[in-house]
Amino acid sequence: xxxxxxxxxxxxxxxxxxxxxxxxxxxxxxxxxxxxxxxxxxxxxxxxxxxxxxxxxxxxxxxxxxxxxxxxxxxxxxxxxxxxxxxxxxxxxxxxxxxxxxxxxxxxxxxxxx
Amino acid sequence: xxxxxxxxxxxxxxxxxxxxxxxxxxxxxxxxxxxxxxxxxxxxxxxxxxxxxxxxxxxxxxxxxxxxxxxxxxxxxxxxxxxxxxxxxxxxxxxxxxxxxxxxxxxxxxxxxxx
Numbered sequence: 001x002x003x004x005x006x007x008x009x010x011x012x013x014x015x016x017x018x019x020x021x022x023x024x025x026x027x028x029x030x031x032x033x034x035x036x037x038x039x040x041x042x043x044x045x046x047x048x049x050x051x052x053x054x055x056x057x058x059x060x061x062x063x064x065x066x067x068x069x070x071x072x073x074x075x076x077x078x079x080x081x082x083x084x085x086x087x088x089x090x091x092x093x094x095x096x097x098x099x100x101x102x103x104x105x106x107x108x109x110x111x112x113x114x
Numbered sequence: 115x116x117x118x119x120x121x122x123x124x125x126x127x128x129x130x131x132x133x134x135x136x137x138x139x140x141x142x143x144x145x146x147x148x149x150x151x152x153x154x155x156x157x158x159x160x161x162x163x164x165x166x167x168x169x170x171x172x173x174x175x176x177x178x179x180x181x182x183x184x185x186x187x188x189x190x191x192x193x194x195x196x197x198x199x200x201x202x203x204x205x206x207x208x209x210x211x212x213x214x215x216x217x218x219x220x221x222x223x224x225x226x227x228x229x
Contacts, residue, residue, distance in 0.1 A: 004156075031215070043157065043202065043219040056216055091156050101145035101164060101206050101215055105156035 002026040004106035006092050012112045013082055021077045021109045023092030032075045033093040033103060034067065036060070043091065049075065050098070082113045116141040118205055120220035127193055128228050135188040135201055135223045143205035146179050146186045147217065151200045193227045200224050 005024045013019050025032050034046040048055040049067050066078045075094075079086055089110050093103040118139045127133055137146070145164045149157035161170050163179035163186065170177045174197075176189040186203055201224075204217040 006156075033216075035217075035219075042221050043204070043217075045216050045218070048216055089154075095215060098215075101147065101162045102159055103147070103206075103215060103217060104159060105149075107156045108154075110154070 002028075004092055004094055004104055006090075006106035006109050008109060009107065010110045010112070012114065015084055015113055016081050019079050019082055019111065021079075021090050021092075021111070023075045023077070023106055024073050025075055025092065025094030026104060027073070028096065029094035029104075030097050031055070031095045031100070032067075032069070033095075034077045035091045035093060035105075036088040037091065037108075038085075038088045046077075046090075079111075082111075084113050087111055087113045116143070116205060116207070116218045118203055118218055118220035120201075120203055120223050122223060123221065124224050124226075126226045126228065129194055130192050131227075133190050133193055133225070135190075135225070137186045137188075137203035137220050139184050139205060141205070142183050143207060143218075144183070145206040145215070146183070147204045147206065148177055148186070148188055149202040149204060151202055151222070153200075157202055157204075190225075193225075195227045195229050198225060198227050 007022045032049045037043045047057040047061045064080045089108045091108045092106040095103045121136050148160045151157045161177045166181045166183045168179045174191045200222045202222045203220040206215040
């Protein structure tokens with residue numbers, strides 16, 4: 001069964017450093033998403049991406065964040081200058097198309113900023 | 115801002131008991147997904163409901179979407195220890211033009227089923 005994969009599973013970085021989180025969505029899916037979950041809190045939407053551009057973003061997704069689909073399979077989330085409060089689980093998800101309700105999540109990347 | 119409230123937050127029951135988890139909002143959603151999340155892992159999709167009043171069954175799990183599409187429930191019959199986990203509801207809104215289905219998540223219900 002096709003699944004979303006994410007790398008790395010755990011990333012430790014120092015405050016102020018740049019990190020890139022990688023995701024490989026399900027191959028025939030067209031919509032991609034990033035969510036984050038701070039420990040003990042709700043899963044929060046960050047951004048959706050379609051046709052090589054951002055469809056929607058939340059207030060969390062400020063200028064420190066960017067997304068890219070550098071090739072036909074990878075989808076990345078970059079945080080330019082990490083802060084302590086960026087420590088969270090980051091989940092990538094994908095859905096088949098704009099009208100598909102189902103989103104399939106990857107296993108997540110645990111980002112720890114020290 | 116759309117909000118989803120889940121109740122109860124925690125539930126500890128004995129094997130064989132029935133339980134119901136609720137997901138409520140003052141907003142209308144175009145769809146409602148239920149996920150299960152294990153510690154340190156991503157949410158795993160259980161079911162999607164899209165029509166007001168819709169009922170879906172997945173073995174011992176019964177999911178219902180409220181008539182007004184503002185609330186949903188998950189009922190588990192004869193709970194087993196393997197049902198232990200975090201259950202999340204998430205509402206979707208596809209009303210926006212050219213927007214994917216941004217999900218709003220509830221806070222989750224942590225279920226423990228004791229043997």
